[in-house]
Amino acid sequence: MPHHPASALSRRTLLRAGGAAIAATALGGTGLAAPDAGALKPGLTGSTPITAAGDLVEVELVAKQRMLRILPEPADPSPLITYADRFPGPVIRMRKGQRLRATLVNGLDEHTSIHWHGIRLPNLEDGVPYLTQPPTKPGERHVYEFTPPDAGSFFFHPHCNTVELLGRGLAGVLIVEEPDAPKFDADIVCLVKDWQLDKSGKFGAFTTDRGASRAGTFGSVSTVNGAIEPVIEVPANGDIRARLYNIDSTRVVDLRVEGADAWIIAVDGNPLPPRPLDGWPMGPAMRIDVLFRAPAKAGQTLRLTNVYSAEPRPLATFRAVGPGLPNKRFKPRALPASAIPEPDLKDAPIIPIAFSATAVAQSFDAAVLPGLPYADALCLSAKTFWAINQQSWPEGGHERLPPPLVTLEKGRSYIFELANLTPHLHPIHIHGYTFKVLSSDARKVVPHHADTVLLEPKERLRVAIKADNPGDWMFHCHIIEHQDTGMMGYIRVA
Numbered sequence: 001m002p003h004h005p006a007s008a009l010s011r012r013t014l015l016r017a018g019g020a021a022i023a024a025t026a027l028g029g030t031g032l033a034a035p036d037a038g039a040l041k042p043g044l045t046g047s048t049p050i051t052a053a054g055d056l057v058e059v060e061l062v063a064k065q066r067m068l069r070i071l072p073e074p075a076d077p078s079p080l081i082t083y084a085d086r087f088p089g090p091v092i093r094m095r096k097g098q099r100l101r102a103t104l105v106n107g108l109d110e111h112t113s114i115h116w117h118g119i120r121l122p123n124l125e126d127g128v129p130y131l132t133q134p135p136t137k138p139g140e141r142h143v144y145e146f147t148p149p150d151a152g153s154f155f156f157h158p159h160c161n162t163v164e165l166l167g168r169g170l171a172g173v174l175i176v177e178e179p180d181a182p183k184f185d186a187d188i189v190c191l192v193k194d195w196q197l198d199k200s201g202k203f204g205a206f207t208t209d210r211g212a213s214r215a216g217t218f219g220s221v222s223t224v225n226g227a228i229e230p231v232i233e234v235p236a237n238g239d240i241r242a243r244l245y246n247i248d249s250t251r252v253v254d255l256r257v258e259g260a261d262a263w264i265i266a267v268d269g270n271p272l273p274p275r276p277l278d279g280w281p282m283g284p285a286m287r288i289d290v291l292f293r294a295p296a297k298a299g300q301t302l303r304l305t306n307v308y309s310a311e312p313r314p315l316a317t318f319r320a321v322g323p324g325l326p327n328k329r330f331k332p333r334a335l336p337a338s339a340i341p342e343p344d345l346k347d348a349p350i351i352p353i354a355f356s357a358t359a360v361a362q363s364f365d366a367a368v369l370p371g372l373p374y375a376d377a378l379c380l381s382a383k384t385f386w387a388i389n390q391q392s393w394p395e396g397g398h399e400r401l402p403p404p405l406v407t408l409e410k411g412r413s414y415i416f417e418l419a420n421l422t423p424h425l426h427p428i429h430i431h432g433y434t435f436k437v438l439s440s441d442a443r444k445v446v447p448h449h450a451d452t453v454l455l456e457p458k459e460r461l462r463v464a465i466k467a468d469n470p471g472d473w474m475f476h477c478h479i480i481e482h483q484d485t486g487m488m489g490y491i492r493v494a
């Protein structure tokens with residue numbers, strides 16, 4: 001476990017995520033009273049605002065099982081696994097330039113780690129067992145420490161046994177606030193997630209061979225912030241920044257705010273010139289920040305809807321509360337640009353990356369897994385259905401770590417041509433980098449920065465990076481069953 005010297009209390013803000021210190025308020029910055037942490041209204045989420053002048057934010061994340069309610073009575077509470085005493089939780093807010101020190105306390109009966117999704121951080125802090133760190137065993141602690149270089153909407157989750165742990169709720173939100181962003185009347189977080197629950201509140205199978213080899217195993221209960229069709233209060237006539245997250249393991253969503261003009265202002269936390277929210281499908285792990293005007297009068301409502309289905313599916317309701325704010329005509333406002341290294345496209349080699357099914361689905365004897373020096377049965381599947389560049393993770397009968405998909409020269413720019421050779425959607429995520437989405441042979445693409453991009457069936461899409469962050473970085477599909485059954489590899493930057 002890395003050791004970091006303690007800082008003086010006057011230079012830090014200490015948050016204990018296992019308790020009520022990371023409170024929940026969706027209405028930060030509105031002037032409305034924040035609800036007490038013990039009396040949350042369904043669907044609201046947020047955090048204690050970071051207001052101290054210090055440069056260090058400390059968080060303790062206690063991963064363990066907690067009995068929490070997703071289904072209404074007479075169903076029982078469900079055995080969730082979380083980092084805090086509620087779901088969703090925690091939601092950590094910090095200012096750009098502050099340093100995060102997060103201590104993982106493993107209260108599980110298996111090893112785990114934390115991957116900080118979407119953050120351009122040092123490789124040793126990336127949280128991938130065996131590749132970037134030893135696994136944190138039951139009862140152990142592990143300290144992550146880094147300064148996020150970019151503002152934005154990020155999240156964190158484990159990277160072994162992810163299909164079960166994320167399926168049971170093990171995820172948290174990290175928001176890095178822009179120092180010079182426009183002022184909004186509310187800044188809310190909406191986590192879209194399905195749960196594999198029966199009518200009694202018990203979990204069903206998180207994965208099946210049929211699901212893993214096709215589009216994934218879908219949950220049975222849709223929620224926002226762990227609540228079924230919650231009512232989320234927003235200030236009347238306020239300009240609302242909604243950070244919309246897809247933290248499901250499988251489902252693709254395409255969200256709308258019915259009843260208001262809504263504009264996308266960021267993708268995966270990265271600013272985008274405002275564009276109407278009229279079609280931006282989000283695979284698992286993708287996020288968009290949306291701006292809309294709340295209804296003018298208290299009691300009026302808008303609906304958050306998923307239209308990526310045969311019929312639009314309502315997910316949540318935004319209800320106006322309080323006296324109408326004196327805002328004039330609504331106008332979308334852009335966020336300040338991030339300082340993401342710009343790739344040099346003129347001299348960038350094009351690297352083909354093909355996502356396909358395996359030629360022959362493989363099955364391995366779990367008895368050999370503990371002998372693998374780089375992983376174990378928690379981090380590997382006993383079967384493979386998918387491949388990247390005809391290479392499944394892992395290959396060779398689970399007896400060795402595969403070689404990197406490609407080795408990149410530090411400081412040089414590269415274009416990845418991502419080719420989806422399958423009839424299924426694949427949200428592709430690259431650790432440690434924010435890439436630039438350039439073009440597609442199947443659709444018109446809005447150039448933008450992202451850390452996860454949704455590949456359509458048979459599509460070839462080009463993204464570019466400047467390889468400025470050295471290390472071994474995972475490169476995989478974020479439909480977790482696809483990741484676990486072969487559609488994962490890593491790139492090496494040296």
